[in-house]
Amino acid sequence: MKDAILRTLRFLGLGFLEPVVRLAAGEDSKKNTIEILKKIVAPIASILLFLGVWYTGSKSLFNTEANYTIEKARKEQGQVEADKVKACIESGDLSCQPNTLPSPSQVWASYKLLLKDHNTITADKKAFKLRTAALNEKRVAQGKEPIVYTGRPSFVDQIKTSIKTVFAGFLLALLIATPIGIIIGLSETLRTSFNWLIQILKPVSPVVWLLLVFMIVKTMTKDATGDTSFIISFISVGLCSMWATLVNTAMGVSSVDKDYINVAKVLKLGALQKIFKVILPASLPLIFTGLRITLSVAWMVLIAIELLAQSPGLGSFVWEEFQNGANDSNSKIIVAMFVIGFIGFLLDRIMLTIQKFISFDKNEGI
């Protein structure tokens, strides 16, 4: 039982909970208490330290900004006005708060606000669906387009869109880069002849990829009515992020242990058998390392691309909030920052777990 729990925890990357399980099972209490201090208490302390630094920093920025505003009011409009501004800031009235780095509590408040907003919009959507259900049925029967909800997307909707885009892009990268990587890895001639292209295209900025994709997709989808911004952003994400997989796959395939190749030669395995039974399994660890890098790069460039392509998602959320300049905009941006970081971390964990699961070398990757 205990061992099963430990194995599951380790598999999920939650190995740091191990001493808690061991302590609960009544094992060596002194050693496990020290382990808990090291693996759980110390990280929690680091989180508190981080929050403390953030709080102090935002407080001091807030004061600087507030003093500046008050001084400015005094110089330009006199003491009476300055006192008014000061009183306004101290009262906590949203209309006159200084615009600077928000404190942790403000960010938390914004997070809750965004969730509430999401619930309102979801309820609204549901109500809309109920209202239009009968009408839509009729419209479909008449061969007309059904009416769809066109309200503002909530924060959670934006997250979903972003994840959808990143997966579409990742899938595209996977489908393009792995087969090409394998083919290039197998043939030294191809490798040397296409190396220049890969080396030149690899460092190209996401912005340029976006523009390139835009040029092509814009023309190709002239007659289409669908969502071109989604197409543009996921293709750009795929093109930006596929290089790590391409290079790693080619390297993995070309550097398969010579012993395995010799065995395949001596047994006279056919080309397909050689590729699928020997070369691919042998290069899987490297291919997966490439895919992991690809997914994290995809997530990273996604935000920038959404921001530029005006396609919905976390990137455009951040940009709109910045342009909006409302009182809680800054704290919403910070919420988005944490959500982006957390999802990126989660995606990497998922890839690591899959990699552990299918790779023959169980020690590969950290």
Add this chain to the structure above:
Amino acid sequence: MGFLVKNGALETKKMETKAILQEKFPSKEVLLDLQNLKKVYPTPNGDYVVLEDLNLQVKKEEFITIIGHSGCGKTTMLSMIAGLNEISDGKISVLGSSIKGPGPDRGVIFQSPSLMPWMTALENVMLGVNQVFPHGTKKEREDICRYYLSKVGLEGAFDKRASELSQGMQQRVGIARAFAIKPKVLLLDEPFGMLDSLTRGELQDVLIEIWNKEKITAVMITHDVDEAIFLSDRVVMMTSGPRAKIGDILPIEFQRPRSRKAVLAHEDYYAYRKHLIDFLEH
């Protein structure tokens, strides 16, 4: 004792080894024939000749070992027979027809076990058997693999992944894989070189036991003089490179099947041993 020495006079045989051997096995045909074999590696400072004028005939059902100093070209020669290394000049033929590249008529047991770590022991052996017996049913092919894996003492480990097996057990799978494809020639490149001496002894017994049943013509490289005497019918000594060739051939006259104890106790054992060591220290 289960064996005799047919001819005690060792000294006379050393003189004209080839002639005597032809007399001794008049009926047995030459299975593996190396003629004027040459291997040249081009280097920036001109060609480096590893092997030159190398001639060797191996008879059917004969077990020969090759000893020589490190770097003399033994492995080069073996990989040329396996077809993994190009022949610069001369000819290698198996049953009269020259070899073209590698093929399952020449099974190889490599120095490192070279198993696919992501496959089970059975799948590793199956990889070769599938190639050689493509027309058998899956059950028949699996039975062949199970038979050979049992022969090397791996009854309980059919479905273990190769990466979970110890080095010695992996090399057992390597032996089973090589025998299971029923090659005409078995090539062994220092197969026990990476094992500790205890495991090495065990594996020599495993190898010779399965070989006694199958009698597949074998060429084995070794550094171990005792291993060479225990296993082989003839020990081929190679001169040091460059331009290595065959320096001497020593027939080992112990009758088969051999037991290690009896071989070690035999009066000729030390004469054979001295002959080989004298050559190597020369």
